[in-house]
Amino acid sequence: MPLRRAAVATLTLGLLLATAACAAEEPAGTPRKTPRPTPTASATPTPPPVLAPLRGTVAPSGGLDRPSLAAKIDNHEGARPQVGLERTDIVFEELVEGGLTRYLAIWHSDLPEEVGPVRSVRPMDPDIVTPFGGIIAYSGGQEVFVDMMMAAPVVNAVFDFDDSGLFYRDDLHESPHDVIVRAGELVGRHTDLPAPAAQFSYAEGASVPTALVEGTPNSVVQQRFSDSRWPSWGWDAGSATWLRSQEGAPDLDAAGAQLRASNVVTLLVEIDDYSYEDIPRTLMIGTGEAWVSTGGKTVHGMWSKDSAAGSIRLVSDIGTPITLAAGNSWVELVPSSGSVEIIP
Template structure:
């Protein structure tokens, strides 16, 4: 018998289309506190908490990745350390994919940016790769010194139009090109790396069983995560199909799924939104087939999960964050054979 976690997002059907609990923890900023998961120098990757391998001084890169049905399956989401999924306009979601652990590989299709995605990028001190943006976003990233690589403007040399898809769903880049662009444009030295908190314990505890999660943004944006106990990770599904990478044909997997409620306000006829990602709210943290109801707070550049006044650590590995409106409803359960 199957009982599914269901998270329904109540939104109006607006115009689509795109116009422009307490476990031992370790903080990546404190190498002395890290034992397991650190290299011989006590270093871990800042966005995953996994063992650092080689130089980690390069900047974090955030890529705006298209999630229109015509853009699926995407390329390179499997290599991202952290992925945010947020409504971009109407009922269309878009991914903000953060790369640091892996420094190679194609990513795309690339799409336009919104101000709240820039909030996320600034929080993690990232260079932003995008294809234009809304008027409000452009006002910000056009400022002198803003770490922006715009694939449809002067930074187009770091991007490529592919012929197997039609525009605007065919703009691609690579992590190598973006790191080269960051260096050539003077964005390589971004200062301190982000600091997230990860669990040093093998298990997390205190949560109810929740092996299946369904998040419905709209008719074309139904998302499911299923937990694989043997593998120790979640697998993502979109519109009833396993969400795979275009190149590898392997499923997208992650170790943490964080669903958070945030304020949403429609701004114009195109359905562009204002989304409050730098405040606080309710949410759910899914780890190792369990769920904790949490309060999230934007602290030190990231919407961190809290319960009973204490920050809950992330499981070392990849993290996906689903941002939903405040009127979303969540129910969870487990799968039983």
């Protein structure tokens, strides 16, 4: 009896297993389902940083959605120290009558509430400011020069025509070196204007500025505009900037700090001395020698500008485009009658 029961149990178990196996089999002709992989979350690519067009530095998101402001800044001894000059993106120094110089300064990345003292325009200013677009502020000028600037594709803010309080005379300087413009308010009235396009190429990422690759180490860049104006730039390793002097003395801002630049771009330019009597006109459309000083080194090359709207192109002696370091720049428009000396 025990053996029979065991056989029956074994038979029953076999039948159950066979039935289960048959139930598990799929009907003939039924397509097999391919298992789907479990979806995994894909990494969102990080957008590249937005660079300030006139400095090449990383810009805060949405923080530079405004036009640039250019202003004609006085460089007479009576105008020093200037207001806001230390916060510029780019400054052009140009020869004016009497062997003096004047600045056409550009602000975009860092906009002060006030800048000045502002003075009158000169015939080369439309060719300098046109590529930036935006706004230009100045005190006035000869009618022919004002008409030239009014014809340029920029918004003109002129002290002589101001009836809305954008300009005032301060108590720190004597007339005519005392006209200040409320820069923040002026730009705030024109937020519909676009931001400026980049004017120079900057070293990005792992790349380095051209002067550090192709240039020669030097300690001083000396420029002579005339017997009255000879600015210079000395390399300061501690701050990693070029420090500015004028006529052998440190050039100071309103806080008593020496003016400085990440890049000094020196261009040898021709001067038209005849078209406007005693008013020299720097010829900005053309070509000439260039020296670009960055990081304690200077690279020699050529500059060119093919139209009023065109930006300045810089090429080294071996034919490569010159890139600048991220930061502010001063452009020295030295007349061919002057001189440029790169001092080791």
